Amino acid sequence: MVHEIAHVFEGDLTAAEQKVVKDFGGSEPFARGFEKYLRDGKAPTPELKNLFDKFKEWLANISNASSSSSSLTNTIF
């Protein structure tokens, strides 16, 4: 689930942030890297950690904006 949302999140990134994703190998490594980050809190690079943190915030915002927030959050985490 969170893997698919990582791809949605990518569409929301700035050009500079998309470059970080691209330099890391593209969409798939980024999505897998984020899944791993949620599990063990470790990011491969400081730039990616910034992005992952932003992604977590983004997830919290879309959850808060939705009335079914808890079910979305439960699905993701």
Ligand SMILES: [Zn+2]
């Ligand atoms: Zn994928």
